[in-house]
Amino acid sequence: MTTMTLRQETACMSMRDAALPALVDTIGEDRFGPALARFLNELCGADHFAAFRLQQNELREVAACCVEPERTARDRVETYVNQGWWKRDPAMAEAQRCVHAARPSIIHMDFTADGYAALRPSVFPNVRDRLLLCGRTMNADFGLSIVRADPNAPFADGAIEQVAHSAEFLMAVLAKHADIRRTRPNVAQALTALDEIEHCIDATKALPRREAEVASRILYGMSSVGIALDLSVSEETVKTYRKRAYHRLAIGSERELLTWYLAHWSEWRGHRFELAASGALH
Incomplete structure (x- = not known):
């Protein structure tokens, strides 16, 4: 000893x-x-x-x-x-x-x-x-x-x-x-997990499914070609969904999409932690 x-x-x-x-x-x-x-x-x-x-x-x-x-x-x-x-x-x-x-x-x-x-x-x-x-x-x-x-x-x-x-x-x-x-919001976390981005955008109910999928992948950093391959659609289809999403959100660029997303992500993340603290989220 x-x-x-x-x-x-x-x-x-x-x-x-x-x-x-x-x-x-x-x-x-x-x-x-x-x-x-x-x-x-x-x-x-x-x-x-x-x-x-x-x-x-x-x-x-x-x-x-x-x-x-x-x-x-x-x-x-x-x-x-x-x-x-x-x-x-x-x-x-x-x-x-x-x-x-x-x-x-x-x-x-x-x-x-x-x-x-x-x-x-x-x-x-x-x-x-x-x-x-x-x-x-x-x-x-x-x-x-x-x-x-x-x-x-x-x-x-x-x-x-x-x-x-x-x-x-x-x-x-x-x-x-x-x-x-x-x-404390971690902005890096907000943009490094595709599932997190998709869940947040889905929660806003602001975009139809395909437009939400394209917007999520834009935020994730994928190119139009990469998105097309990932979703098994043409590059032109991706551009169409992107245009529709921007119009629906009243924005005109990836920068504005990022601003819109981060504002909603902070609110969504805070709501999830309130649910987790109350035991309502599993």
Whole structure:
């Protein structure tokens, strides 16, 4: 069993306290990931973290970053979430059971367990040790995966104690960051998912189906030829639908289409979050 000396513990607390204002200052900002990575490194020696909002059948990333931000394993985080690897993670299954406890729980991974035979090479290569902190806040449940990479030693007992000591603070910080990011419009998101664009335009009921499909793909950045191929129509047909859509919306250019869409997207997105908060949207 490894324990920290009083001098080591005092030094650790000093570094953590110094990083605290910097972390709090970044809540809701893009700088939050690197700041939390530095905080966790000073707190327990973590090399990487990934934070998630836990829902019954869904996992949403809140933030993920390496102590050296340029080395952040974005591909593995996205694989873990988007390809459903989290559903096969024994620790995440345990987190779903523990998250309703009165206080946050820490789950310490055992990578030698059979449940990690497939996960380790695909999602956790070069990982020496991992903690999963999970807890409930007033608005949501969160999981915080804290990783120690090879060739470093596993987390010391004293380091795990430090995480436990800061658990409620970490859950509160994640909840606040997620809430701010959830309610703050992200224009990049509005234009990088075709499904999102289509759903938003459909919700306005301003255009017939084909005109809405063409307008959505214009906003997505597709050319007339690309739209024609995607919808299996001629390029002339695409131009006709575009002309009709512009006339119906009383606009005359892609720039005006973008302005119209972003105004409606902000309103539509806000309405969706109100429904989600009330439990009416599933």
